[in-house]
Amino acid sequence: MNFATLDLNLLRVLDALFREGSTVKAASGLAMSQSAVSGALSRLRHALGDQLFIRQGNRLVATDYAAGIEAGLREELERLEALLAPQAVFDPQTAKGTFRIAASDFFAELLMPPLADLLQKSAPHLRAQLVDLVPTDYVTSLERRNADIALIPDLPLPEWVNREPLFYSPFYVIAREGHPVTAGLGEGMEMPMDVFCALHHVLFSPEGNLAAMGDAALHRVGKSRQVAMTVPVFSGVCRAVSESDLIALVPAQLASKVADTFRLRVFEPPMKIDPALIIGIWHKRSDNTPMANWMRKQVFTLMKALD
Template sequence: MLMPRLGDLLSRKAPGIRAQLLDLVPRHHVESLERQQADLALLPDTDLPDWMMREPLFRSEYAVLARRGNPATKDLRHGERMPFDIFCSLPHVLFAPHGDLTAQSDEALAKVGRRRRVVMTVPVFSGVCRVVSESDLIGLLPLQLARKVQPVYGLDLFVPPIAIDPIQLIGVWHRKADTAPMAAWMRQQIFDILRPLDRIDLRGLAKEANP
């Protein structure tokens, strides 16, 4: 969602700049910023040390992904709320950088006495997309990303059967870099690209099931 637009922007406004996207291990982002190995990290809102600056960017709800033609979802309309029984009976692929087998959705399901079947974990979001697009597994992705990849991978999107707390994405950086002109300029370009994503929510997806 970020790098293609950022690449286009930099090629026009600052062709001499080189941007490097690093896949930081989530639990090590503080260490990477402390050593100034990265100028900016994008991550879900969390407690941070005092020397880190933060900027809220956008909130993201979750969408259920299934391949178009999945026999278990063929009678559901794109954008419809997926029934509990289908959601819990189908095998799931889970985005889990550390190999965890549970996430926020499992906590929400447990509160109503339900559980899902996680049969595979992958360390990157693109892995969820590829697995879902070529199998009968389903998965959950942040809605903004799901919207972006849906036509590329031939997916249908559904509203989850239960409310899942949205994630708040923030940008964080070292206080020492707060006033550095080039770092500040780059942060602003990135923030301007990401902030409009806050306007995408599940209400828009649900309307597509009942136009």
């Protein structure tokens, strides 16, 4: 028998013949004609190389070969039925599983603490993992199931990736408390352009790039800045600023969150920088997966509160 060419619908007919012992009754149960069932039995005999049933009066009696596969066939059909049945209603209180979020360490500060509190209260058996966001590999991480969602700046995506806008992130300038040059500036004031350009900067860049959105905004007004250091994580940017006379442009939500922790002062930048739109992306294959769908909703609701 060549299983690759076997019509699996024939196995339903075989199971019905086991149950009913009659082509007429099997046909009625399957909503088929008797001739169609007889034709299916003929194909099964040919495919399996056995008579399968012998007529004994008005009843079909299974051959020894057929009797030997009856119980196993029924178990496999029941297993397939269970596998393909609609999934049970998702209950976060009892559900177990792991949900992976690919994102920068920005979200370690702004997402993971409230998500931890939410999961402890609403879904105590679910596990959330924040995994490294590879800047050139957002989409592949979803395709290879290394992440369930990724939180990224808006960009073009393949058609099999879904997206949801979450929040706009403006930029603030941060400097350490007691910085000799910024000491005379009031909290929240716009940093003068000459000060901004004269001071040395820390730049967040996982790839080690020496320019970013702030540099493009400066270029539009004919200015430039001095990047003294690049760091691949936002926590490192904030730490470097807090312990030196370097300054940095960071997302406004992050600056507000960590200013007290790192003893930072926060200022408006001297040039217009379009806020970055942060989106959540996921593979369309998990659109209707109960746990993934529930977790996406929780994460996205927490993130939209940052707008």
